[in-house]
Amino acid sequence: MFLPAEKSGEVDLKKTYDAVIVGSGAAGGMAAHVLTSHGMQVLLLEAGKKLNINKELRSMEWPYDHPRRGDMPPDCHALSGREYAIRNPPYAQGSPYKHVYSYVEDGNGSDYAKDIVVDEKDHPFTGTRYAWVRARCLGGKTNIWGRLALRLSDYDFKAASHDGYGEDWPISYADLAPYYDKVDLYLGISGHKENLPHLPDGLFQRATRLTPAEVQLRASLARMGRVLTPYRAGVTTDGLKHNKYRSRCYGRGACDRRVGGCDIHAAFDSPTGLIFPALDTGNLALRTNATVFEVTVDKNTGKASGVSFIDTDTGKTYAAKGRSVLLGASTLESARLLLLSKSTLYPNGMANSSGHVGHNFCEHFMGPGVYGLVKDRVGKPRTLDDGRPGSFYLARFRNLSDRHSKFIRGYGFEGDSGTKMFPDNAYGTPGFGAAYKKHVRDYAGAFIGMGGFGEVLPRYENYVDLDPSVKDRWGVPVLRFHYRFGDNEKKMAADMADSAREMFEAASIEVLAVNREILTEGYSIHELGTSRMGTDPKTSVVNQFQQCHDVKNLLVVDGSTHVSASCQNPTWTIMALCWRSCDRLADELKKGNV
Ligand SMILES: Cc1cc2nc3c(=O)[nH]c(=O)nc-3n(C[C@H](O)[C@H](O)[C@H](O)COP(=O)(O)OP(=O)(O)OC[C@H]3O[C@@H](n4cnc5c(N)ncnc54)[C@H](O)[C@@H]3O)c2cc1C
Ligand code: SF4
Numbered sequence: 001m002f003l004p005a006e007k008s009g010e011v012d013l014k015k016t017y018d019a020v021i022v023g024s025g026a027a028g029g030m031a032a033h034v035l036t037s038h039g040m041q042v043l044l045l046e047a048g049k050k051l052n053i054n055k056e057l058r059s060m061e062w063p064y065d066h067p068r069r070g071d072m073p074p075d076c077h078a079l080s081g082r083e084y085a086i087r088n089p090p091y092a093q094g095s096p097y098k099h100v101y102s103y104v105e106d107g108n109g110s111d112y113a114k115d116i117v118v119d120e121k122d123h124p125f126t127g128t129r130y131a132w133v134r135a136r137c138l139g140g141k142t143n144i145w146g147r148l149a150l151r152l153s154d155y156d157f158k159a160a161s162h163d164g165y166g167e168d169w170p171i172s173y174a175d176l177a178p179y180y181d182k183v184d185l186y187l188g189i190s191g192h193k194e195n196l197p198h199l200p201d202g203l204f205q206r207a208t209r210l211t212p213a214e215v216q217l218r219a220s221l222a223r224m225g226r227v228l229t230p231y232r233a234g235v236t237t238d239g240l241k242h243n244k245y246r247s248r249c250y251g252r253g254a255c256d257r258r259v260g261g262c263d264i265h266a267a268f269d270s271p272t273g274l275i276f277p278a279l280d281t282g283n284l285a286l287r288t289n290a291t292v293f294e295v296t297v298d299k300n301t302g303k304a305s306g307v308s309f310i311d312t313d314t315g316k317t318y319a320a321k322g323r324s325v326l327l328g329a330s331t332l333e334s335a336r337l338l339l340l341s342k343s344t345l346y347p348n349g350m351a352n353s354s355g356h357v358g359h360n361f362c363e364h365f366m367g368p369g370v371y372g373l374v375k376d377r378v379g380k381p382r383t384l385d386d387g388r389p390g391s392f393y394l395a396r397f398r399n400l401s402d403r404h405s406k407f408i409r410g411y412g413f414e415g416d417s418g419t420k421m422f423p424d425n426a427y428g429t430p431g432f433g434a435a436y437k438k439h440v441r442d443y444a445g446a447f448i449g450m451g452g453f454g455e456v457l458p459r460y461e462n463y464v465d466l467d468p469s470v471k472d473r474w475g476v477p478v479l480r481f482h483y484r485f486g487d488n489e490k491k492m493a494a495d496m497a498d499s500a501r502e503m504f505e506a507a508s509i510e511v512l513a514v515n516r517e518i519l520t521e522g523y524s525i526h527e528l529g530t531s532r533m534g535t536d537p538k539t540s541v542v543n544q545f546q547q548c549h550d551v552k553n554l555l556v557v558d559g560s561t562h563v564s565a566s567c568q569n570p571t572w573t574i575m576a577l578c579w580r581s582c583d584r585l586a587d588e589l590k591k592g593n594v
Contacts, residue, residue: 011285013320017043018589020307020322022292022337025140026571027328027558029270029278030578033186036283038586043320044275044284045309047291047329048136049115053143053271056115057261059254070109070258078105079120084131084520089481090124090470102133103523104144109258116143116261122473127464127481131522132332138288139270140330141525142571144260147267147389148414149189149234149572151180151200155400156566163399163408166458169563170535170544173200179576187268188236189572190249190389194229199395199412199568206237208251208388211418213374213448213509218392220507226397231390231414234268234572245272253386253421267389289313293476295325295341295350295554302345304554310474324553324585324594328578331559332361332464335530336479338541338556339466351531351548351556356541358465360532361483362458362565364524367517368493369413369451370500372509377446385418385445392416394450394503396567398495407491409457411567413500415450448509452496455567457488458529483521493518526570531560546581553594557581 018040021031028044035042063069072078077097084091084103092100100120105113118134125132135141155162157169157176177200183189184203191204207230210218218228239248249266265272278284289312296319298305306321327334335358341350349357396410423444429436467480497516504511534540537549546561548554557578559570588594 011287016321019324021326023329029274030575031326032278033274034582036278036281044286045290046288050138050288054263057263059263072110092120113259125479126467130481131520133525142270147233148569150568152566155198179580183575190237191232192230213417217507228394233389235389245276251387255389326555328557331527334560351550359463360458360529361462362456362529364453364526366523367519368496371449371513372504372511379442382419386420407488409455411452411454413450417448419445454492528559528562528565531556532563533561545584
């Protein structure tokens with residue numbers, strides 16, 4: 001069934017496209033899908049390579065089929081959690097290794113994603129500590145994302161009205177709900193309806209099964225008024241008749257074996273989910289290895305006229321023209337592009353008359369969690385529990401109807417349990433021989449763990465700007481971070497660890513370990529908010545349709561426009577917002593209003 005080898009229409013740099021899109025991840029891919037389906041002529045520029053992704057991922061390859069059992073070559077190094085905690089960026093500076101990668105490559109099967117993520121030697125950044133994970137290839141981070149696909153609610157969109165901190169979003173759940181529905185139906189999502197106002201249900205396909213330990217925890221949590229639900233996965237479990245590039249999930253259990261990725265594309269990724277169908281419309285031209293370094297301006301109108309980009313192989317620069325420009329280069333890269341686009345008209349960078357570009361940077365923090373043993377499961381027959389694309393999600397329960405005395409906003413937990421093809425407990429179990437094997441097998445399915453994802457508040461003083469001297473391999477100034485977690489996050493983290501223990505104990509799960517430490521900033525890979533939306537051009541960068549206040553034919557369609565992070569994973573919201581904005585942009589382009 002796979003994959004369109006070279007379907008892209010000829011890239012014509014003399015032509016003025018209806019839209020030039022920068023980046024091909026969740027945001028850029030969605031923009032390409034929506035605009036081409038409206039008949040717009042679109043050019044998509046992607047900095048990374050077009051990989052033969054199935055060859056990269058080889059999801060079902062056994063460890064013994066790989067020369068290093070899945071590890072990267074010896075001249076490669078992945079940054080460890082400890083390095084992020086004690087060193088400062090640029091992390092690859094002075095490294096004896098030829099290639100240095102972010103922490104996602106620090107583990108099992110790292111060789112399968114080394115061509116997907118960036119080499120920190122080519123892509124440095126400076127400033128405060130940050131575990132910045134970037135993917136540079138067609139599809140960006142969606143090739144390896146964790147697939148947890150959650151909606152935001154009015155507890156998030158109207159959080160400021162609820163607790164008085166920050167700004168409300170200029171939209172409410174009712175504005176976005178129809179677009180979440182479109183994303184669900186077009187891309188497929190697996191889940192179980194729970195009817196929670198703070199975690200709205202989607203149009204779910206078949207949910208994955210909870211393990212007995214998870215059922216036990218769910219029942220206990222229900223008595224506390226809390227909800228554990230099967231992992232809401234951006235995975236098609238029933239199949240998608242309208243998309244020939246994707247298959248339904250066969251429950252091969254390969255999701256967690258490596259850094260991520262699904263070579264039958266049951267898990268959503270932007271190329272097979274969005275870009276290949278967009279190419280099939282005949283309205284999309286795609287150029288990879290094209291790193292945009294500037295949005296160009298029409299001096300007469302002040303509007304965006306297109307972009308300038310570098311061919312990453314040859315280093316040559318080119319220009320592309322568009323009636324509109326959409327930035328979907330990911331939260332921090334889109335902010336970098338706006339800041340790089342300085343001109344006499346826009347001396348602080350484009351769309352930055354408010355001075356807010358790069359600011360109000362927010363995300364989720366991670367670290368606190370709990371690990372335990374469900375004694376009733378010891379010695380029980382083994383079950384096939386890793387044949388599912390995710391385990392469970394425990395929805396936020398803080399600061400909904402009540403108000404916590406120490407912090408505002410909330411957190412949720414992602415967790416996992418059950419029998420795996422390779423039992424993790426084998427590593428820590430002492431002994432040898434038959435008794436050792438029996439012990440490992442008896443206990444293999446009895447462990448359960450979960451880790452929190454907490455909302456980091458947006459603060460003006462948490463920001464990125466351009467480093468005045470450090471440049472990337474192509475001579476483009478890099479980002480400098482000024483970003484730290486604050487008091488609210490630290491207090492929330494303490495509560496996260498306490499409540500995790502409390503919930504396990506209430507469910508009669510023996511607590512083996514509680515982690516109280518917050519991981520370095522950036523670990524969640526959910527960067528958000530550097531070009532936030534709002535109604536006031538003095539305090540926000542884009543309007544509710546992600547159109548820049550200062551430059552109406554320039555849109556920022558990725559996570560930069562989040563006003564606050566919420567505690568739910570962002571990708572489904574990024575795509576719903578982008579769909580809504582592109583519907584409107586197509587309409588405006590047709591009317592000649594842009
Ligand atoms: C291991 C992992 C697990 C994750 N788990 C989850 C999860 O469970 N749930 C969830 O919601 N999210 C998850 N995420 C985050 C999710 O992947 C992102 O939210 C999503 O991919 C963001 O989409 P994006 O289009 O903004 O950015 P990306 O997917 O990063 O795409 C941006 C693209 O733009 C390109 N680009 C950058 N700069 C330029 C330039 N100057 N010119 C041209 N192109 C450029 C990049 O090469 C890239 O292809 C995870 C991410 C990772 C890595
Ligand atoms: S479990 Fe499903 S989604 Fe995960 S890799 Fe296998 S087929 Fe893909």
